[in-house]
Structure formats: structure tokens, C-alpha cells
Amino acid sequence: MIRAGDAPTTRSAKAANDVHARLTAVTRIYGASPSGARLHALGPIDLDLKRGEFFAVVGPSGCGKSTLLDVLAGLAEPTEGEVVFEGQRVRGVPDGIGVVFQEDASFSWLTVRDNVAFGLRRAGVDAAETARRVDYAIGFMGLREFARAYPAQLSGGMRQRVCIARTLVLQPRLILLDEPFGSLDQQTRLLMGDELLRLWRETKATVMLITHALDEATMLSDRVGVMSARPGVFIDFVETGWPRERDSRIVSDPHFGAVTARLWDKLRVESLKSMGTTA
Amino acid sequence: MTREGWIRLGVVLAATAALEALCRFGAIAHTVVLAPTEMTISLWRILLSGEYNADILLTLRNVLVSSAIAVGLGFALGAIIHALPRVRGAVEPLLASYYSIPTFMFYPIFIVIFGVGSQAIIAIAVLLSIVAMITSTLTGLDRIPPVLRKTARVFRMSPPARAVLIDLPAAAPYLFTGVKLSFAYALIGVIASEFILSGAGIGYSIAYAYNNFSNQRMYGLMLLVIIVATAANTALDAIDRRLQSRLRR
Numbered sequence: 001m002i003r004a005g006d007a008p009t010t011r012s013a014k015a016a017n018d019v020h021a022r023l024t025a026v027t028r029i030y031g032a033s034p035s036g037a038r039l040h041a042l043g044p045i046d047l048d049l050k051r052g053e054f055f056a057v058v059g060p061s062g063c064g065k066s067t068l069l070d071v072l073a074g075l076a077e078p079t080e081g082e083v084v085f086e087g088q089r090v091r092g093v094p095d096g097i098g099v100v101f102q103e104d105a106s107f108s109w110l111t112v113r114d115n116v117a118f119g120l121r122r123a124g125v126d127a128a129e130t131a132r133r134v135d136y137a138i139g140f141m142g143l144r145e146f147a148r149a150y151p152a153q154l155s156g157g158m159r160q161r162v163c164i165a166r167t168l169v170l171q172p173r174l175i176l177l178d179e180p181f182g183s184l185d186q187q188t189r190l191l192m193g194d195e196l197l198r199l200w201r202e203t204k205a206t207v208m209l210i211t212h213a214l215d216e217a218t219m220l221s222d223r224v225g226v227m228s229a230r231p232g233v234f235i236d237f238v239e240t241g242w243p244r245e246r247d248s249r250i251v252s253d254p255h256f257g258a259v260t261a262r263l264w265d266k267l268r269v270e271s272l273k274s275m276g277t278t279a
Numbered sequence: 280m281t282r283e284g285w286i287r288l289g290v291v292l293a294a295t296a297a298l299e300a301l302c303r304f305g306a307i308a309h310t311v312v313l314a315p316t317e318m319t320i321s322l323w324r325i326l327l328s329g330e331y332n333a334d335i336l337l338t339l340r341n342v343l344v345s346s347a348i349a350v351g352l353g354f355a356l357g358a359i360i361h362a363l364p365r366v367r368g369a370v371e372p373l374l375a376s377y378y379s380i381p382t383f384m385f386y387p388i389f390i391v392i393f394g395v396g397s398q399a400i401i402a403i404a405v406l407l408s409i410v411a412m413i414t415s416t417l418t419g420l421d422r423i424p425p426v427l428r429k430t431a432r433v434f435r436m437s438p439p440a441r442a443v444l445i446d447l448p449a450a451a452p453y454l455f456t457g458v459k460l461s462f463a464y465a466l467i468g469v470i471a472s473e474f475i476l477s478g479a480g481i482g483y484s485i486a487y488a489y490n491n492f493s494n495q496r497m498y499g500l501m502l503l504v505i506i507v508a509t510a511a512n513t514a515l516d517a518i519d520r521r522l523q524s525r526l527r528r
Contacts, residue, residue, distance in 0.1 A: 103426040109448040
């Protein structure tokens with residue numbers, strides 16, 4: 001097994017230094033109108049996502065992690081500041097961004113195959129190309145046997161695979177994941193993490209993962225951003241130093257414990273704050 | 280068929296057999312209730328003779344027209360009420376208590392407006408069935424998971440595309456429950472209205488047979504109504520169960 005930090009030249013972050021998405025002084029305030037009750041949810045946030053990196057965000061509950069994802073995806077407007085993706089200011093969901101949510105977003109009325117093909121058919125991709133890409137995505141996510149099944153016939157983990165395949169098939173250049181494994185058991189989460197890493201390597205996409213699980217953030221990412229209690233701002237960025245070729249077996253690496261401990265060290269105080277307690 | 284299905288069939292067959300025995304052995308007078316086998320023979324003769332074909336077709340047509348109006352209008356009203364939260368807050372308690380009002384008492388109003396005939400019958404049947412569709416539409420639209428709306432935005436779908444490709448299929452199981460109920464209420468509304476508002480139709484024919492002491496015809500036609508209602512409900516129920524099975528566990 002390649003050890004983290006043993007071969008600095010293989011580190012993926014080094015290979016991709018150009019900025020893929022940039023948030024500049026982004027804040028999000030709910031009820032910002034004069035009449036509404038104000039809730040300062042996020043920011044100000046400055047963040048550069050490097051092209052091809054796997055970036056994870058951890059933070060206490062309610063710190064604005066999901067709001068950050070919504071703003072970056074164009075699902076929510078920042079109250080102040082600017083979001084830029086591939087050099088263009090984000091207004092609405094731009095082409096090239098795929099999102100996987102925590103909740104089951106599979107279409108219960110469509111078979112697995114039709115779920116995965118949905119976006120391609122919407123985009124008017126011809127039938128032969130759609131079939132080719134759907135076959136690949138279904139095979140990649142281990143869904144071949146279930147291609148004709150409906151989501152209700154699948155487990156929660158399998159349904160989440162359907163959602164990932166539906167995103168993957170559109171070949172997004174930036175994949176945003178909002179606690180996609182949050183509702184799954186620990187073993188399934190580790191295995192899904194491996195599949196996510198395989199997907200990331202294969203597609204060369206930039207990935208931002210929102211998670212509350214420190215071990216998941218440590219295992220999967222090149223870099224972890226630690227957020228403060230609400231209003232969420234980044235209080236630390238931790239480089240994990242893992243090689244690009246990695247899988248869930250790195251959880252037994254001593255460096256894994258060191259990175260997770262550092263994250264928890266930063267996060268503990270913020271989590272206590274969000275619970276209304278002090279250290 | 281499921282075990283419950285067999286038990287259900289057994290209960291119906293046992294009740295029918297018991298009624299047959301009670302009628303055949305004179306426990307129930309022949310002038311009061313006919314034995315089920317006699318009802319069946321009477322219905323067979325009615326269908327063979329064709330003398331009630333026009334009435335049967337008229338009733339079925341009125342039921343279908345009433346259901347279609349109730350489903351279409353009920354869905355549209357439900358969607359509008361769902362889109363206007365203040366209106367919904369105002370009318371929802373009225374919808375909830377709607378079925379406590381005996382709608383049939385309004386029949387003189389409909390006679391004044393439409394006269395005696397199909398239009399008044401359809402109006403009463405629609406009045407009786409539309410609220411089931413409105414409430415099912417509200418439930419269906421409420422139950423669309425918010426994450427599907429977010430997903431539609433990620434797919435950069437326009438509001439009409441989202442409505443047709445996401446909202447409608449996601450709400451379909453609940454909407455179909457409304458369709459099923461609307462049909463059942465429309466059938467009740469049409470047949471019951473024909474007793475008082477019509478000179479034709481199955482309901483009128485049953486009342487006519489009753490007034491003329493024609494038990495054979497009355498029970499034959501009543502059996503026909505039961506068969507039509509059961510067959511339609513079974514068919515709609517099969518579709519309903521298929522849609523419900525696709526809902527998330």
C-alpha cells in the first residue's frame with residue numbers, strides 16, 4: 001500500500017493548481033429583507049477549489065455546510081460576494097456541475113436504467129450514445145443486475161448509487177456531494193467511499209464533499225476545510241497528503257489517525273459552541 | 280391471489296350461499312328478496328333482451344363524464360389551491376368538513392338551473408366527487424420530496440418541464456387515489472340522482488321496477504350496479520396498488 005506522504009510527487013493536489021471554482025467574500029443571510037428575521041447562515045467565505053482536487057468540508061451541525069454547497073451549485077444566491085465556476089460568474093446551476101444529495105433523490109416511477117438515462121435524454125443526446133454511457137455508468141456503480149428494477153426494490157445504498165450514476169453519466173466537471181452517505185451504515189459508507197474515489201480518479205472531476213464524518217473526510221479527500229459554528233467560515237484547511245491511488249484501507253494508516261485527530265481538535269470547540277456549551 | 284384475497288372471496292361466497300339458502304327455504308319471503316341465482320338469471324335475461332341497453336349506456340356515460348369533469352376540474356382547483364397558501368388556509372377546513380353536508384339536498388337548485396335530465400345529474404355527481412380529487416391533489420403535491428425539486432433545478436428544468444416530468448409522476452400514486460374515489464362517488468351520485476331527477480338510466484329503471492312491483496327486474500338491475508361498481512373498483516385498485524408499490528419504502 002502506498003503510504004500517505006511517502007511520495008510527494010504523486011500527490012494529486014500538486015498536479016492541479018489551477019482554480020476551478022472560486023468563492024470570494026460569500027455570505028448568505030436568510031431573511032435579509034428589512035421585514036424578515038435575519039439569520040446569518042454563512043460567511044464571509046473565501047475558497048478556491050483547484051481543478052481535479054477532492055475537497056471535503058466538515059463543520060458542526062447547522063454551520064452552513066449545505067448552504068455553502070447550494071451557493072456553489074447555483075441553487076441559492078449569495079447575499080454578498082461572488083461565485084465563479086470555470087471563469088464565469090454563477091447565476092443558476094451552470095453546465096458542468098453535478099450534485100448528489102443526502103436524501104434519496106431517485107425517481108421512484110422510473111427503472112434504474114431510465115433514472116440514469118434521464119439527464120441524457122433531457123439533453124437530447126442520441127439513443128446510441130445514451131445507451132453506451134448509461135451502460136458504462138450502471139456497470140461502474142455495480143447496478144447491472146438491477147437495471148430494470150424500480151428504486152423501491154433497492155436498498156438505501158443502492159438507491160444512492162443510482163443517484164451517483166445519474167450524475168456521473170452527464171460527465172460533470174465539478175461534482176458536489178451533500179452528505180451522500182449520511183443515511184448509510186458504516187460498512188456501506190466505507191465501500192461507497194471506495195467507489196467514490198474510483199469515480200473521482202476515472203472522471204478527473206473536481207469533487208467537493210460535505211460531510212459530518214471526520215473519518216470519511218480524512219479518507220476521501222486531498223484537502224479538508226474545517227468550518228466554524230454558525231455563521232460558518234473556514235477556520236482551517238488540512239492537507240491530507242494521500243496519494244491519488246488510495247482506498248478505504250488507509251484507515252489503518254497511522255497518518256489517518258493523526259489527520260482525523262487534527263480535524264477533531266479544530267472542530268471540538270466549534271461543535272461545543274454550536275451546542276451552546278463551552279470547552 | 281393472496282391469502283387475504285381468498286378469505287375475502289370465501290366470505291362473499293359464504294354470504295351469497297347463506298342468502299340463497301334463506302330465500303330457497305322460505306326464511307326470507309320471495310316478495311321481499313330474490314335468491315341470488317334468480318337475480319343472476321333475471322340480469323341475464325335483461326342483458327339478452329336489450330330492453331335496458333339505452334338506460335345502461337346513459338348511466339355509464341354520465342358516470343364517465345362526471346368522473347372526467349371531477350378529476351380534471353378537481354386536479355386544476357387542487358393545484359391552484361396548493362399554489363396559494365393563504366387560500367389553502369382559508370378553504371382547507373371547508374374541504375375537510377365537506378362530506379358532512381348531504382349534497383343531494385341541493386337537487387331542486389339543479390333542476391331549476393338545468394331542468395330534469397343528464398345535466399342536473401352530472402352536476403350533482405360532480406359536486407359529490409370533486410372534493411375527493413381536490414384533497415388527493417393537495418396530498419399528492421404535498422408529498423413530493425423537496426429534494427426532487429432541487430434535483431429538477433440541477434437538471435436545469437423549466438417549471439413546466441418540472442411539473443410534467445417530476446411533480447406529476449411523483450404525485451401520481453396520490454392523484455390516482457383521487458381518481459378512484461371520484462369514480463366511486465360519481466357512480467353513487469349518478470345512480471342516486473336518477474331516482475329523483477331522471478326519466479331514464481339504471482337508477483330510474485330500478486325505481487320504476489320497484490313502483491311497479493317488478494322484483495325480477497329490480498333485483499336484476501341492482502345486481503348489475505353491484506357488478507359494474509365492483510369490476511370498476513377492482514380494475515382501478517389494481518392500477519392503484521401498482522403505483523403505490525413504487526413509492527419509497
